[in-house]
Amino acid sequence: MNLPISPLAWSVPKVRYAAMVAIALCVLGWLTFDLWQLQQGLSVSQPAPTINESRAIPADQPLNIAAVASFLGVQQQAGDEASAADTPLTLLACFVERRQDLSRALIQSPDASAFYRPGDSLPGGGTLTSVSTDEVLILRNGRRQTLTFAAPATPLFIASPPQASAASAMPSPTIENPL
Structure with missing residues:
Protein backbone atom coordinates (compact mmCIF):
# COMPACT_ATOMS: atom_id res chain seq x y z
CA MET A 1 0.00 0.00 0.00
CA ASN A 2 1.52 3.27 -1.13
CA LEU A 3 0.46 6.13 1.06
CA PRO A 4 1.02 9.64 -0.16
CA ILE A 5 3.35 11.79 1.90
CA SER A 6 0.79 14.56 2.41
CA PRO A 7 -2.12 13.62 4.73
CA LEU A 8 -4.37 15.97 2.75
CA ALA A 9 -4.23 13.62 -0.19
CA TRP A 10 -5.50 10.63 1.85
CA SER A 11 -9.01 9.36 1.29
CA VAL A 12 -11.74 9.53 3.97
CA PRO A 13 -11.54 5.82 5.00
CA LYS A 14 -7.78 6.11 5.46
CA VAL A 15 -8.19 9.20 7.67
CA ARG A 16 -10.79 7.43 9.81
CA TYR A 17 -8.51 4.42 10.16
CA ALA A 18 -5.59 6.61 11.19
CA ALA A 19 -7.78 8.46 13.73
CA MET A 20 -8.98 5.18 15.26
CA VAL A 21 -5.41 3.91 15.54
CA ALA A 22 -4.34 7.18 17.20
CA ILE A 23 -7.23 7.02 19.71
CA ALA A 24 -6.47 3.36 20.49
CA LEU A 25 -2.80 4.20 21.10
CA CYS A 26 -3.78 7.09 23.41
CA VAL A 27 -6.13 4.86 25.44
CA LEU A 28 -3.48 2.12 25.62
CA GLY A 29 -0.88 4.67 26.80
CA TRP A 30 -3.26 6.06 29.43
CA LEU A 31 -4.08 2.58 30.78
CA THR A 32 -0.38 1.69 30.89
CA PHE A 33 0.38 4.87 32.84
CA ASP A 34 -2.46 4.17 35.34
CA LEU A 35 -1.24 0.60 35.81
CA TRP A 36 2.29 1.87 36.44
CA GLN A 37 0.98 4.36 39.05
CA LEU A 38 -1.01 1.62 40.76
CA GLN A 39 2.03 -0.62 40.86
CA GLN A 40 4.15 2.17 42.32
CA GLY A 41 1.54 2.81 45.04
CA LEU A 42 1.37 -0.87 45.97
CA SER A 43 5.12 -1.26 46.20
CA VAL A 44 5.40 1.43 48.89
CA SER A 45 5.08 -0.38 52.20
CA GLN A 46 2.85 1.29 54.74
CA PRO A 47 3.33 0.67 58.44
CA ALA A 48 0.79 -1.63 60.05
CA PRO A 49 -1.73 0.12 62.32
CA THR A 50 -0.90 -0.05 65.99
CA ILE A 51 -3.28 -0.50 68.89
CA ASN A 52 -3.15 2.21 71.51
CA GLU A 53 -2.85 0.22 74.74
CA SER A 54 -3.86 3.19 76.88
CA ARG A 55 -7.37 3.26 75.31
CA ALA A 56 -7.99 -0.50 75.54
CA ILE A 57 -10.44 -1.68 78.20
CA PRO A 58 -8.91 -4.13 80.68
CA ALA A 59 -10.52 -7.57 80.63
CA ASP A 60 -11.29 -7.51 84.35
CA GLN A 61 -13.30 -4.25 84.10
CA PRO A 62 -17.06 -4.77 83.38
CA LEU A 63 -18.62 -3.16 80.34
CA ASN A 64 -20.84 -0.11 80.66
CA ILE A 65 -24.25 -1.57 79.75
CA ALA A 66 -25.78 1.86 79.03
CA ALA A 67 -22.96 2.72 76.61
CA VAL A 68 -23.29 -0.59 74.77
CA ALA A 69 -27.08 -0.20 74.53
CA SER A 70 -26.68 3.34 73.22
CA PHE A 71 -24.12 2.15 70.66
CA LEU A 72 -26.50 -0.56 69.42
CA GLY A 73 -29.39 1.92 69.18
CA VAL A 74 -31.45 0.52 72.04
CA GLN A 75 -33.32 3.11 74.07
CA GLN A 76 -33.29 2.85 77.79
CA GLN A 77 -36.71 3.39 79.28
CA ALA A 78 -36.94 5.96 82.01
CA GLY A 79 -38.71 4.77 85.15
CA ASP A 80 -40.13 1.36 85.86
CA GLU A 81 -42.36 -0.72 83.61
CA ALA A 82 -45.52 0.01 85.59
CA PHE A 149 -60.64 4.00 68.58
CA ALA A 150 -62.64 4.93 71.68
CA ALA A 151 -66.37 4.26 71.40
CA PRO A 152 -68.32 7.52 71.01
CA ALA A 153 -70.29 8.66 74.07
CA THR A 154 -73.37 9.18 71.93
CA PRO A 155 -74.22 7.11 68.86
CA LEU A 156 -73.49 8.85 65.60
CA PHE A 157 -76.42 7.28 63.77
CA ILE A 158 -79.73 6.33 65.34
CA ALA A 159 -81.68 3.68 63.48
CA SER A 160 -85.34 4.51 63.11
CA PRO A 161 -87.95 1.74 62.98
CA PRO A 162 -89.51 1.09 59.58
CA GLN A 163 -92.81 2.85 59.04
CA ALA A 164 -95.74 0.60 58.20
CA SER A 165 -97.68 3.28 56.31
CA ALA A 166 -94.76 3.97 53.94
CA ALA A 167 -94.54 0.30 52.96
CA SER A 168 -98.26 0.05 52.15
CA ALA A 169 -98.26 3.28 50.16
CA MET A 170 -95.83 1.89 47.61
CA PRO A 171 -97.51 0.44 44.49
CA SER A 172 -96.96 -3.22 43.76
CA PRO A 173 -95.50 -4.08 40.36
CA THR A 174 -97.94 -5.50 37.81
CA ILE A 175 -97.25 -7.21 34.53
CA GLU A 176 -99.63 -6.49 31.69
CA ASN A 177 -100.03 -8.88 28.80
CA PRO A 178 -100.83 -7.05 25.56
CA LEU A 179 -102.21 -10.16 23.85
Whole structure:
Protein backbone atom coordinates (compact mmCIF):
# COMPACT_ATOMS: atom_id res chain seq x y z
CA MET A 1 0.00 0.00 0.00
CA ASN A 2 1.52 3.27 -1.13
CA LEU A 3 0.46 6.13 1.06
CA PRO A 4 1.02 9.64 -0.16
CA ILE A 5 3.35 11.79 1.90
CA SER A 6 0.79 14.56 2.41
CA PRO A 7 -2.12 13.62 4.73
CA LEU A 8 -4.37 15.97 2.75
CA ALA A 9 -4.23 13.62 -0.19
CA TRP A 10 -5.50 10.63 1.85
CA SER A 11 -9.01 9.36 1.29
CA VAL A 12 -11.74 9.53 3.97
CA PRO A 13 -11.54 5.82 5.00
CA LYS A 14 -7.78 6.11 5.46
CA VAL A 15 -8.19 9.20 7.67
CA ARG A 16 -10.79 7.43 9.81
CA TYR A 17 -8.51 4.42 10.16
CA ALA A 18 -5.59 6.61 11.19
CA ALA A 19 -7.78 8.46 13.73
CA MET A 20 -8.98 5.18 15.26
CA VAL A 21 -5.41 3.91 15.54
CA ALA A 22 -4.34 7.18 17.20
CA ILE A 23 -7.23 7.02 19.71
CA ALA A 24 -6.47 3.36 20.49
CA LEU A 25 -2.80 4.20 21.10
CA CYS A 26 -3.78 7.09 23.41
CA VAL A 27 -6.13 4.86 25.44
CA LEU A 28 -3.48 2.12 25.62
CA GLY A 29 -0.88 4.67 26.80
CA TRP A 30 -3.26 6.06 29.43
CA LEU A 31 -4.08 2.58 30.78
CA THR A 32 -0.38 1.69 30.89
CA PHE A 33 0.38 4.87 32.84
CA ASP A 34 -2.46 4.17 35.34
CA LEU A 35 -1.24 0.60 35.81
CA TRP A 36 2.29 1.87 36.44
CA GLN A 37 0.98 4.36 39.05
CA LEU A 38 -1.01 1.62 40.76
CA GLN A 39 2.03 -0.62 40.86
CA GLN A 40 4.15 2.17 42.32
CA GLY A 41 1.54 2.81 45.04
CA LEU A 42 1.37 -0.87 45.97
CA SER A 43 5.12 -1.26 46.20
CA VAL A 44 5.40 1.43 48.89
CA SER A 45 5.08 -0.38 52.20
CA GLN A 46 2.85 1.29 54.74
CA PRO A 47 3.33 0.67 58.44
CA ALA A 48 0.79 -1.63 60.05
CA PRO A 49 -1.73 0.12 62.32
CA THR A 50 -0.90 -0.05 65.99
CA ILE A 51 -3.28 -0.50 68.89
CA ASN A 52 -3.15 2.21 71.51
CA GLU A 53 -2.85 0.22 74.74
CA SER A 54 -3.86 3.19 76.88
CA ARG A 55 -7.37 3.26 75.31
CA ALA A 56 -7.99 -0.50 75.54
CA ILE A 57 -10.44 -1.68 78.20
CA PRO A 58 -8.91 -4.13 80.68
CA ALA A 59 -10.52 -7.57 80.63
CA ASP A 60 -11.29 -7.51 84.35
CA GLN A 61 -13.30 -4.25 84.10
CA PRO A 62 -17.06 -4.77 83.38
CA LEU A 63 -18.62 -3.16 80.34
CA ASN A 64 -20.84 -0.11 80.66
CA ILE A 65 -24.25 -1.57 79.75
CA ALA A 66 -25.78 1.86 79.03
CA ALA A 67 -22.96 2.72 76.61
CA VAL A 68 -23.29 -0.59 74.77
CA ALA A 69 -27.08 -0.20 74.53
CA SER A 70 -26.68 3.34 73.22
CA PHE A 71 -24.12 2.15 70.66
CA LEU A 72 -26.50 -0.56 69.42
CA GLY A 73 -29.39 1.92 69.18
CA VAL A 74 -31.45 0.52 72.04
CA GLN A 75 -33.32 3.11 74.07
CA GLN A 76 -33.29 2.85 77.79
CA GLN A 77 -36.71 3.39 79.28
CA ALA A 78 -36.94 5.96 82.01
CA GLY A 79 -38.71 4.77 85.15
CA ASP A 80 -40.13 1.36 85.86
CA GLU A 81 -42.36 -0.72 83.61
CA ALA A 82 -45.52 0.01 85.59
CA SER A 83 -45.31 3.76 85.00
CA ALA A 84 -44.71 3.22 81.26
CA ALA A 85 -47.70 0.88 80.96
CA ASP A 86 -49.91 3.32 82.88
CA THR A 87 -49.43 6.11 80.32
CA PRO A 88 -52.86 6.45 78.72
CA LEU A 89 -52.85 6.72 74.94
CA THR A 90 -55.89 7.49 72.78
CA LEU A 91 -56.11 6.76 69.07
CA LEU A 92 -57.64 9.77 67.31
CA ALA A 93 -57.07 9.02 63.59
CA CYS A 94 -55.41 6.52 61.24
CA PHE A 95 -54.06 7.39 57.80
CA VAL A 96 -53.22 4.18 55.97
CA GLU A 97 -51.09 4.06 52.82
CA ARG A 98 -50.18 1.11 50.61
CA ARG A 99 -46.58 1.39 51.79
CA GLN A 100 -46.67 0.83 55.55
CA ASP A 101 -43.82 3.28 56.20
CA LEU A 102 -45.98 6.11 54.81
CA SER A 103 -48.93 5.37 57.13
CA ARG A 104 -49.53 7.70 60.08
CA ALA A 105 -51.54 7.57 63.31
CA LEU A 106 -52.71 10.54 65.38
CA ILE A 107 -52.27 9.50 69.01
CA GLN A 108 -53.11 11.58 72.07
CA SER A 109 -51.06 11.25 75.26
CA PRO A 110 -51.45 13.21 78.52
CA ASP A 111 -48.87 15.72 77.26
CA ALA A 112 -49.99 16.35 73.67
CA SER A 113 -51.34 14.87 70.44
CA ALA A 114 -48.92 13.99 67.66
CA PHE A 115 -48.62 12.03 64.42
CA TYR A 116 -46.56 8.86 64.58
CA ARG A 117 -45.44 6.43 61.90
CA PRO A 118 -44.38 2.78 62.27
CA GLY A 119 -41.09 2.58 64.14
CA ASP A 120 -41.55 5.84 66.08
CA SER A 121 -41.24 5.90 69.86
CA LEU A 122 -44.43 6.69 71.76
CA PRO A 123 -44.84 8.48 75.07
CA GLY A 124 -44.50 5.97 77.88
CA GLY A 125 -41.76 3.92 76.22
CA GLY A 126 -43.64 2.03 73.53
CA THR A 127 -42.97 1.75 69.80
CA LEU A 128 -45.62 1.99 67.08
CA THR A 129 -45.43 -1.26 65.09
CA SER A 130 -48.14 -0.94 62.44
CA VAL A 131 -51.12 1.18 61.43
CA SER A 132 -54.41 -0.19 60.05
CA THR A 133 -57.75 1.44 59.33
CA ASP A 134 -59.27 0.84 62.76
CA GLU A 135 -56.35 0.10 65.10
CA VAL A 136 -52.62 0.44 65.68
CA LEU A 137 -50.23 -2.14 67.10
CA ILE A 138 -47.81 -1.05 69.82
CA LEU A 139 -44.80 -2.91 71.20
CA ARG A 140 -44.50 -1.94 74.86
CA ASN A 141 -42.12 -3.67 77.30
CA GLY A 142 -41.75 -6.62 74.93
CA ARG A 143 -45.53 -7.15 74.66
CA ARG A 144 -47.79 -6.36 71.71
CA GLN A 145 -50.75 -4.15 72.50
CA THR A 146 -53.62 -3.03 70.30
CA LEU A 147 -54.89 0.53 70.48
CA THR A 148 -58.34 1.05 68.94
CA PHE A 149 -60.64 4.00 68.58
CA ALA A 150 -62.64 4.93 71.68
CA ALA A 151 -66.37 4.26 71.40
CA PRO A 152 -68.32 7.52 71.01
CA ALA A 153 -70.29 8.66 74.07
CA THR A 154 -73.37 9.18 71.93
CA PRO A 155 -74.22 7.11 68.86
CA LEU A 156 -73.49 8.85 65.60
CA PHE A 157 -76.42 7.28 63.77
CA ILE A 158 -79.73 6.33 65.34
CA ALA A 159 -81.68 3.68 63.48
CA SER A 160 -85.34 4.51 63.11
CA PRO A 161 -87.95 1.74 62.98
CA PRO A 162 -89.51 1.09 59.58
CA GLN A 163 -92.81 2.85 59.04
CA ALA A 164 -95.74 0.60 58.20
CA SER A 165 -97.68 3.28 56.31
CA ALA A 166 -94.76 3.97 53.94
CA ALA A 167 -94.54 0.30 52.96
CA SER A 168 -98.26 0.05 52.15
CA ALA A 169 -98.26 3.28 50.16
CA MET A 170 -95.83 1.89 47.61
CA PRO A 171 -97.51 0.44 44.49
CA SER A 172 -96.96 -3.22 43.76
CA PRO A 173 -95.50 -4.08 40.36
CA THR A 174 -97.94 -5.50 37.81
CA ILE A 175 -97.25 -7.21 34.53
CA GLU A 176 -99.63 -6.49 31.69
CA ASN A 177 -100.03 -8.88 28.80
CA PRO A 178 -100.83 -7.05 25.56
CA LEU A 179 -102.21 -10.16 23.85
